[in-house]
Amino acid sequence: MTRVLLGLSGGVDSAVAAYMLKKQGYDVTCCFMRNWDSVLNNDTLGNDTLFDDICPQEQDYNDAKKVADSLGLELLRIDFIKEYWDDVFANFISEYKKGRTPNPDILCNKYIKFDCFLRFAEEKGFDFIATGHYFKRINDKFYKADDRNKDQSYFLCQVSAASLKKCLFPLGEIDKNEVRKMAQDLNLSIADKKDSTGICFIGERNFRQFLKNYIPMKKGKIIDIDNMEIVGEHEGVYYYTIGQRKGFGVGGNRGPYYCVGKNVEKNYLYLTSISNESYLYSDSAIINDINWIKKPDYDDLDITCKFRYRQNDNNVHLHINNDNSVLLTYHQGIKAVTPGQQAVFYLNDELLGGGVIDEVLSNGSNLMAQFDKRVLRKFND
DSSP, X not given: OOEEEEEOOSSHHHHHHHHHHHHTTOEEEEEEEEOOOTTTTTOOTTOTTTTSSSOHHHHHHHHHHHHHHHHTOOEEEEEOHHHIIIIIIHHHHHHHXXXXXOOHHHHHIIIIIIIIHHHHHHHTTOSEEEOOOOEEEETTEEEEOSOTTTOOGGGGTTSOHHHXXXXXXXXXXXXXXXXXXHHHHXXXXXXXXXXXXXXXXXXXXXXXXXXXXXXXXXXXXXXXTTTTEEEEEESOGGGOOTTOOSOSOOOTTOOOEEEEEEETTTTEEEEEETTOGGXXXXXXXXXXXXXXXXXXXXXXXXXXXXXXXXXXXXXXXXXXXXTSOEEEEEEEEEEOOOTTSXXXXXXXXXXXXXXXXXXXXXXXXXXXXXXXXXXXXXXXX
């Protein structure tokens, strides 16, 4: 019998995935991963749960144990706290210090769930791992889930093809309502538990306060890029992201505003009035750190791409450069493409791979450099 180690999180999706695999005849063992320690990692600011009687991760473990017991499955437990810090969180903070906006969920999948966890499973003699991701595998190709509202292919763009081939995804062809109903029919204790949000394995936080644990506050100028006026003072450029629409503390008759950029060296935050969104639009981007799940046969190809999770597919032209970076062009213009985030490539519904957005361009030049040139001409202190 094929042995499968399933990552059981304490949520409804992985619980139903475990049930489905058992029903399909697999020899299923469950495993709960603990990857964050708030006390050890100085996670104090912005953490409303720090002094609760039981921390959220321990509650998740208790929920996972109840599910495993209900399904008659063994539950293992393993900590990857050091690995998560070294491979996911250190990178996360490093990118923020550069003024970029990384995606920790994608890094967690790459380094923890589909690397550390997979190696642990192989060492224990399992044939496959499994997760509750909404993602579809057909033979050795990988596609968006049938439930497009829950599809999580975006978060798997940096996982190697070899690792994906060692994983089963039972939820790829069913929708969330059906998952909920199955959990209710099974009388699982987590049937109505709300979906987890926030940072992967860290959970919900006041995000700005959370970052202050690791990146000191440094106040600086807020500059309206349209009329070149100083309109306020920010707490630290690291705490803001491209496309953000609130939280600037700019009052009076100014705004509302969008964040369009930042200069980390000068500690400037660039805003534009919500009535002038043109500064948010780019027409091309350079993508680095490419992970190909299925590399195209040609260096030039028309595909679709997502630049953030909930975004609709964008029509783009992909060109693979000699250094293996990718140039994406999109003459229709796309709003708030953000350095540090991921561009994820699809051909029809098949996941090709993805990479890190390195430069965002408009009319052939770096969009942020255009802002800097204008601002530094006037404010060069």
